[in-house]
Amino acid sequence: MDFNDKPDRSRSKAYKWERYKGTEILPMWIADTEFRCAEPILAALHQRIDDGLFGYTHPDHDVEAIAAVVAWCHRRYGWQIDPSWLVWTPGIVPAFNVMINAVCQAGDKIIVQTPNYPPILAAPSINKLERLCIGSVLEQGRWTLDFDALEKAAEDPKARLFIMCNPMNPMGSVLKQDELDRIADICRKHDVLLCSDEIHADLILDDVPHLPASAHPKLADHSVTLMAASKTFNIAGLGAAFAIIPNPTLRAAFNLAARGILPWVNVAGLTATHAAFKHCDAWYQQQLAYLKDNRDFLVREINKIDGLKVISPAATFLLWVDASELAVADTQAWCEARGIGPSAGRDFGDKHFFRLNFGCARAYLVDAVNRLQGNKASLTGHNSVDLAEKE
């Protein structure tokens, strides 16, 4: 696999590229990568297509795919999960919304960290519930949760659920053991359930472990952990994810809330997830090394640009860029005028930032740095897209 490839994604109508179609803006927003799938995934999909049979398939009957998830969790996190804990879902976003329906009642409140992945921020209001925001703090050069704010929010008797994102999107931090311990203590003390979105867990670039929430002894009964192969293996369009729910009562409530709303997971997604977790270790390690080099390059170069500041993310292929020193009214418009299309910080909860996706060929990053330095004079505001209008 050559990660330096720049595949043409127009034929597959990639959302990332469609947004800026017809402009010269380099899309660096939505969180999928520019990398073609690993061969074993493609082979498994080809074989599945060649069957020519796509009738109803209950994911619980795909014991090989379930075994691949169980083995992956054991190999990657030292977490021995029971196959019965697994609930397949067609995505992580529907899963955390189902979790809200499973455990919350009218009048309950949901805690979320900010800045955060926009659908996590939106989930409380979608479900007509109040959101309690807790901020993020910089500690020893690394973003983490504001734990005092978490404690305070959890004290609210109406606080029922904390939807967490670990590793964090957009900041790329990975929670440490003592931090997860603290979250566990707070959630137990105030009887707040935890829904942990761990979609980026397999994209840790530094030498730090990922600690799945539901593997924590104090959280096993008190949480749901959401994972997927989708980010790591670039199969998000196939719509497959899973919830790991050790507590049978919570699992039954989740399944009940999903009934009639969530479809069974797509058979292609199931096949791809199985192949990803079973046969793609070499590709995976190669990708991690490539992403790490990409990150180091981008962090170094962006920190040289006047007005921009970044902290190296321990995980994800996302870079949270602090543009507050630019003192421009619209950071997104500033980027687009330079020919870069990042995710707008305002959508994550901080308009002074923007988020760059570095899951792409290094050549794109060289180009992006050039553009951010203002070296593409021809790329001026005329190509700018009104993102607010398109969201």
Ligand SMILES: Cc1ncc(COP(=O)(O)O)c(C=O)c1O
């Ligand atoms: C933290 C986080 N959760 C969930 C998702 C999307 O999950 P899905 O496509 O499985 O609904 C993303 C995608 O960017 C994400 O970053």
